[in-house]
Amino acid sequence: MRNAGRVSAVLVVGLVVSAQACVVVLDTPPPPVDSGVDATTDASNDVVNLPDGADVVVLPDADAGEQIKTFFTAAVDAYCQRIATCCTLTPAQFDLEHCRAAVGAGGLAGAVRGLVQLPDNGKLSYDGTAAQSCLTKLSALTCTALEVPASEWADVFNTTCSKAVSGTVATGGACRQSIECVAGQFCEPSGGDAGTGTCKALRTIGTVCGDLGVTTAGYANLTAHESCSTRALGPGFCDDTADPITPANTWKCAAGAANSAACYYDYQCTSLTCGGKTEPGVCGTPKDLSPACTGFKRADAGP
Numbered sequence: 001m002r003n004a005g006r007v008s009a010v011l012v013v014g015l016v017v018s019a020q021a022c023v024v025v026l027d028t029p030p031p032p033v034d035s036g037v038d039a040t041t042d043a044s045n046d047v048v049n050l051p052d053g054a055d056v057v058v059l060p061d062a063d064a065g066e067q068i069k070t071f072f073t074a075a076v077d078a079y080c081q082r083i084a085t086c087c088t089l090t091p092a093q094f095d096l097e098h099c100r101a102a103v104g105a106g107g108l109a110g111a112v113r114g115l116v117q118l119p120d121n122g123k124l125s126y127d128g129t130a131a132q133s134c135l136t137k138l139s140a141l142t143c144t145a146l147e148v149p150a151s152e153w154a155d156v157f158n159t160t161c162s163k164a165v166s167g168t169v170a171t172g173g174a175c176r177q178s179i180e181c182v183a184g185q186f187c188e189p190s191g192g193d194a195g196t197g198t199c200k201a202l203r204t205i206g207t208v209c210g211d212l213g214v215t216t217a218g219y220a221n222l223t224a225h226e227s228c229s230t231r232a233l234g235p236g237f238c239d240d241t242a243d244p245i246t247p248a249n250t251w252k253c254a255a256g257a258a259n260s261a262a263c264y265y266d267y268q269c270t271s272l273t274c275g276g277k278t279e280p281g282v283c284g285t286p287k288d289l290s291p292a293c294t295g296f297k298r299a300d301a302g303p
Contacts (some may be wrong), residue, residue, distance in 0.1 A: 065121035087293035111161035114177030134161035147286035150273035209238035210251030228253035234267030259284030
């Protein structure tokens, strides 16, 4: 089966495992099973203590670029702290730097996808209210049976955190990542010119998208998915799921699938959540966070 080798978005939390994957630690934090830690539990002395910078979001004397950097750092730390707390990992057990790198690269489960690849934030705008709300929710993600409810997952990452940073470039303007384009646009790369592109209107359902590129594994690349939904946050994706394989030039933008449908990525679902403990995952089911507990535990930390 063509999809047998895919790393399910259900198992990825934020750590980019492949060009297709939604990261195990980068995109989703993991809570502990029956650990007694719930969504309101604060970090204690037996878990990793991160710098108390999560509350410092609005910088009156700083420009939007500096505020975005401050927010992003605080959000990554808030997410990692929640992972450590929910997994009940001690400082000696928790690989903080690994978590920071993974969550940062994953763009907070896609909420600010592409931000770390930008050399500057000159084409972005910042919403301090949304940023603070994002930090608050990241710090209180539900920790029940190592699962995050689908509705909460979609609200935190797709709705709240994604609003903290937005693009200002309209149709026809120069861009480097889709996050720089206004809503309803994506950054279409210039032919053969890596790192530059033009903001263009999203492609409609049924429109070819596979022409925008494929990954080394033969699946639609991120740009192809971003052409079908704003910043690939869904619902809507470049449908490369045909089995047996079909030519990329036949892949078209598809609408999100209903709950209970098989999926690999959040943006494939109308619920904006592809969850479960299997591969493929299931639209509308809770996110399984257990992979993050093992993924961010130091190999030499012992039992």
